Structures are given as C-alpha cells and as structure tokens.
Amino acid sequence: MPSEYKVTAVVTETIKKALEQRAKQENRSLSNLVSTIIKNEVESWLPQPDRLALSFLTALAQGEQPQEEELAQLAQSLDLEPQQLQEICDRALRNRPSS
Numbered sequence: 001m002p003s004e005y006k007v008t009a010v011v012t013e014t015i016k017k018a019l020e021q022r023a024k025q026e027n028r029s030l031s032n033l034v035s036t037i038i039k040n041e042v043e044s045w046l047p048q049p050d051r052l053a054l055s056f057l058t059a060l061a062q063g064e065q066p067q068e069e070e071l072a073q074l075a076q077s078l079d080l081e082p083q084q085l086q087e088i089c090d091r092a093l094r095n096r097p098s099s
Contacts, residue, residue, distance in 0.1 A: 003061070009034070049077040059087070060092045 011019070020098060023033040043051050053076040059066040066074075075082040 007038075050072070052077060060089060061091065063096055065089060065093065 015040050019033060020030055023030045024055065043054060047056065052070060055070055056066045059070075066085075069087070071085050075085045078085075088095045
C-alpha cells in the first residue's frame, strides 16, 4: 500500500495562477505547495492530541527524530513521561530497515 496518494482538484484560473506564483516564490513545485496546504488544513481539523500523534508518527516513519517540544507535548497528552516516548523513538529508529 502506498504511503502517499494522488488526488485531482479543479480550481479557477485565478487560483491556479496564485498557487503557481506562490510555489515559484518558495522555490517548490506546484504539487508540493498544494500538498502542504492540504496537509496543514486537514491537520488543523484534528484535536490537538491527534495532531501531535500524527506529527510524531510521521517523523518516525520518515526516519527522523521528532522535535523535543512535540515529544514533550505528546507525552503530556498521553500522561507519559517524555523519556518513555524518547525510548520508543530510539527503538523505532534503531530498528528501521535501511533503504
């Protein structure tokens, strides 16, 4: 199962031009800009603990160490010690198959 999916959206010419201009200003592709906008909007719909968990798990899945502040906030929302989550991160990253 893929970890990312393609979607298609229909927008007006004005919106398309605005998106293209913004993407050019940020030195990124139109697709990357739209993907980021959608991701940020959908994540804003989630309750705070869900957003934290999503960010935490996304970082781990990408082989990255979650940010310390996110780790502390998630630990608090789960009623855990930050060290417990750090140990989970360490195990997950240590046991991650190399590409």
